[in-house]
Amino acid sequence: MELRQIQYFIEVAKREHMTEAADALHVAQSAVSRQIVNLEAELGVDLFIREGRSIRLTPIGHVFLKRMEQAMDVIGQARREVEESLDPEKGTVRVGFPSSLAAHLLPTIISAFRKKFPDVKYQLQQDSYRQLIESVIRGDIDMALLGPIPSEERRVKSEILFVENMVALVPTNHPLTSKDTITLDDLRGDAFVLSPQGYILRDVVMNACKQHGFEPEVSFEGKDIDAIKGLVSAGLGITLLPEITLVDSLPRATAKLRINEPRVTRTVGVIIPRDRELMPTEIVFYEFLKNFFGTLNEYQ
Structure with a gap:
């Protein structure tokens, strides 16, 4: 099983259309079809039901898709970790925030952080309070700014930045x-x-x-x-x-x-997952948050 086969399979499964998947992958349709056939032959099962020009996943195809998406997430995270270990100051921070912290707090933090680490990139997600907690737990993002800090959610680790x-x-x-x-x-x-x-x-x-x-x-x-x-x-x-x-x-x-x-x-702070480690660049950002507000609190 090759990484390319998995990538092609996931794209076809999402679109349920071979031609559209090929267009999205910028390859010939015949190449996509051949890789899917080879994958099914290797596994010994049909992953798709063919119905004219459209296709849809079989029950085992749905199971395989879920596992392959998880595998690609792990591969992607491993690649990020290797890259960021070489230079944590050029990685990506994935952080969520609610509307109550969007107008002033988030711009203040990122502006101060960028002065020290101008090459860091950001994936920002604005969402509701409880959805942000779930996103951190699932791994969609790796940290979230919240107010108030959740006191009874044991699947995340909370750090109060200020009251x-x-x-x-x-x-x-x-x-x-x-x-x-x-x-x-x-x-x-x-x-x-x-x-x-x-x-x-x-x-x-x-x-x-x-x-x-x-x-x-x-x-x-x-x-x-x-x-x-x-x-x-x-x-x-x-x-x-x-x-x-x-x-x-x-x-x-x-x-x-x-x-x-x-x-x-209300308390305002940051949550991170309890059961997995932050990426190197996110560790830099997390430590910056604690030091930044620790200094402000001492001054006040």
Whole structure:
């Protein structure tokens, strides 16, 4: 069994069309057909059912595809590891991030890292909180920036980079805008704009309010930070957001209020897989993260 045969097989299996697979591989269709026939002959089974010009996988073909994709992932990772071992400063970092860290934190980190390691490449994945955790576990990415850090997921290793405050965002005509700071109890009677159920930021806000003796009335929901800001800007309610999401500017017709009783916070950090090693370049990036925020925390 040759590596080329596996590559051809995977491409044909994905497209279920010999000609399209050949075009994608930039080879003649006859070459692809010949390699598939040779592979089936070597294995002693039919991997495909031929139906005119289209083909589809047999049941054993599906099993073989899954295993071969896993094998190609291992080969690809081995190749990356060899290349990056020769020069970790020219490899690739595969990192995920949620929307709440996209506008300020991620650009700040990458900008600082690129000054030291300008030749490193990046594969960035923005996704939901729980999907990022699963992506790290599956190996789609090797680390993810998250807030808050998961405390009960044993399949990943977590490193807290810093703790940040949650602040209230209210319309500018809200009675509380005359105050420098507020208490969480001041918001007890307000309508809240929050993420939908199942989103981690909603859980952070709901848990903080419940611990303070009330459950917020949710008037509207927004699936991302910008949507929530927009709804508050329209005067449809108030919300609590991580302070980092408001660093650069406030939405029009809104005010940011600090909460001093009790402080509502979330941890922000990075997760990596517990059962596999990071690639050499990613180790450099991971250590940079810890040192970068360690220095900032000491300064603060």
